[in-house]
Amino acid sequence: MFADIITPEPRSQCVAHLWRFAQAREWLLEAGELITAKEAERRVLILENPGMRGESRITTSLYAGLQLVLPGEVAPAHRHSQSALRFVLDGSGAHTSVNGERTCMEYGDFVITPPWAWHDHGNDSDQPMIWMDGLDIPVASFFDASFAEGFDADEQPLSRETGDSQARYGANMLPVDYQPQGLASPIFNYPYARSREALEKMKQQQEWDPCHGLKMRYVNPVDGGYAMPTIAPFLQLLPRDFKTVPYRSTDATVYVATEGSGRSRIDGEEFNWGPRDIFVVPSWKWVEHEAGDEAVLFSYSDRVAQQKLGFWREQRGGD
Numbered sequence: 001m002f003a004d005i006i007t008p009e010p011r012s013q014c015v016a017h018l019w020r021f022a023q024a025r026e027w028l029l030e031a032g033e034l035i036t037a038k039e040a041e042r043r044v045l046i047l048e049n050p051g052m053r054g055e056s057r058i059t060t061s062l063y064a065g066l067q068l069v070l071p072g073e074v075a076p077a078h079r080h081s082q083s084a085l086r087f088v089l090d091g092s093g094a095h096t097s098v099n100g101e102r103t104c105m106e107y108g109d110f111v112i113t114p115p116w117a118w119h120d121h122g123n124d125s126d127q128p129m130i131w132m133d134g135l136d137i138p139v140a141s142f143f144d145a146s147f148a149e150g151f152d153a154d155e156q157p158l159s160r161e162t163g164d165s166q167a168r169y170g171a172n173m174l175p176v177d178y179q180p181q182g183l184a185s186p187i188f189n190y191p192y193a194r195s196r197e198a199l200e201k202m203k204q205q206q207e208w209d210p211c212h213g214l215k216m217r218y219v220n221p222v223d224g225g226y227a228m229p230t231i232a233p234f235l236q237l238l239p240r241d242f243k244t245v246p247y248r249s250t251d252a253t254v255y256v257a258t259e260g261s262g263r264s265r266i267d268g269e270e271f272n273w274g275p276r277d278i279f280v281v282p283s284w285k286w287v288e289h290e291a292g293d294e295a296v297l298f299s300y301s302d303r304v305a306q307q308k309l310g311f312w313r314e315q316r317g318g319d
């Protein structure tokens with residue numbers, strides 16, 4: 001029947017859900033005793049949406065996982081068509097190398113692996129490091145456009161100084177004759193310290209969006225668009241006791257509580273969150289957030305892809 005294939009509004013298998021970081025961390029550390037990062041290629045616990053068992057997706061279009069790299073380990077170099085983001089949740093000082101440049105990672109850093117970029121991870125620190133991986137795997141599968149290959153060494157050779165891309169593209173300037181190399185931002189680490197400082201300064205203005213508090217998107221400095229071609233990343237601040245007005249949009253969104261605590265009512269169900277907890281809001285379900293302590297939320301969705309393709313919609317205010 002027509003209404004089954006062209007529904008009057010979104011009908012998703014994706015359901016609202018919350019994953020407690022502390023529990024996931026325990027399981028990850030246990031996995032760390034069973035298999036090395038190299039044996040696993042990537043040692044990750046997939047955050048699978050309970051409405052889509054066995055499909056390795058957190059939303060219909062996006063993948064999420066938690067990756068552990070132990071001190072001394074290397075996750076070997078490879079590349080694939082899928083874009084990846086990392087959002088650092090635990091540990092300090094492990095690194096990732098992307099296209100010949102290494103970056104060190106700290107709590108809350110948002111790191112990009114563009115499509116088809118060589119990448120490997122390593123941990124020279126003395127603590128386990130855990131980050132969230134966000135990838136557009138279901139998008140690549142939908143288009144039957146997945147390619148992948150391994151590198152012939154564990155680590156790719158480094159050809160640029162650490163910090164080179166930050167200086168070159170992340171200082172409100174661009175090289176005078178710069179030609180974009182692809183669709184992703186040429187900056188590949190957006191350090192939390194800088195993003196957080198921006199929110200801290202802006203909050204003094206006391207200008208709050210009723211649905212979002214203070215919400216910023218991570219941009220590609222070359223064109224002002226989103227930092228990634230298929231995944232839209234955001235960072236937002238909710239002041240203490242702030243309660244957002246109901247909001248819904250067609251981009252199912254993965255949230256990570258970065259600081260503070262609060263609760264979110266999603267499609268009528270309440271979820272309490274604290275630092276590092278991860279939760280997902282499905283497409284077109286009403287959401288309201290309420291901060292307890294001042295809270296910072298990182299989030300990502302497929303909004304950038306939906307906007308380019310003409311699908312994206314939002315509704316504010318619960319009416």
Ligand code: 1HN
Pocket residue numbers: 042044065067075084119133135137
């Ligand atoms: C991948 O390449 C990474 O590079 C993490 O760290 C998770 C999940 C599925 C396929 C490739 C990474 C992944 C992945």
